[in-house]
């Protein structure tokens with residue numbers, strides 16, 4: 512999930528070039544002794560800078576990705592009243608539909624996207640922050656939507672587990688050191704699907720698909736279609752750079768929580784989406800690893816160089832999330 516940040520300068524692209532590495536993790540999944548350390552190192556370096564990379568050779572099947580994109584098209588084509596009846600304001604745990612213009616991430620712009628958020632299905636007593644049931648459209652209006660979205664969600668949780676094993680090794684920790692953080696009973700993971708309506712060239716300068724922001728969780732895994740429009744900010748040159756769609760890839764970025772946990776060794780990079788100048792909608796699906804509610808985020812000792820001191824006070828994930836979610840709507 513995302514949060515408000517300082518307004519970025521309206522600078523456009525160039526002249527500096529920013530490389531967003533494309534990293535194949537299949538060698539890690541195959542436990543290839545040669546490739547494993549190379550993959551760990553490539554991700555560690557990309558997390559330091561630019562804080563964004565793309566992952567191929569991941570375990571999410573193309574058929575599942577396509578089924579979900581198809582189901583989302585059916586969902587977003589539903590009558591407005593049906594979508595409104597699933598509005599996130601009905602939910603105690605951030606789940607449901609968000610209309611165009613609802614989120615404001617950048618001063619002076621309204622986000623042009625529609626969104627639909629789900630999380631882990633939880634019911635009963637003792638629910639905590641962001642825990643609870645999802646909202647779903649009637650099955651007959653959107654056949655298979657719920658089943659496909661939940662299948663995708665579970666597959667993404669498993670993929671995230673792998674990513675955090677790689678991240679742990681990169682940070683000089685035990686491979687399983689972040690297991691509870693990413694996969695514990697009280698771990699919050701959220702998945703939001705977006706539809707970005709197209710814009711005209713005249714309107715493009717005044718509108719944003721999603722305004723400039725940093726993500727506030729630990730690690731985001733984003734699936735984008737082939738339209739493009741995602742951009743990252745290069746702070747030293749104050750310029751924006753496209754994250755071009757790469758076939759079959761997930762865009763991965765570091766969020767504020769992991770940046771803080773690593774004493775800013777890993778970079779949480781400002782990003783935005785330009786409304787597509789196209790005759791087609793753009794679709795994307797972001798999976799947010801928000802962390803274990805009881806985890807205290809306190810500088811990981813391996814991230815302190817000799818003579819360094821921690822930059823931040825310890826904070827509990829639950830408190831961090833409550834504050835940041837509260838600020839972004």
Ligand SMILES: O=C(O)CCC(=O)C(=O)O
Pocket residue numbers: 512513703705721726733735741782783784795796797
């Ligand atoms: O749709 C995208 O490409 C990016 C979405 C995003 O940055 C977010 O939801 O935090």
Ligand SMILES: [Fe+2]
Pocket residue numbers: 512513724725726782
């Ligand atoms: Fe984001």
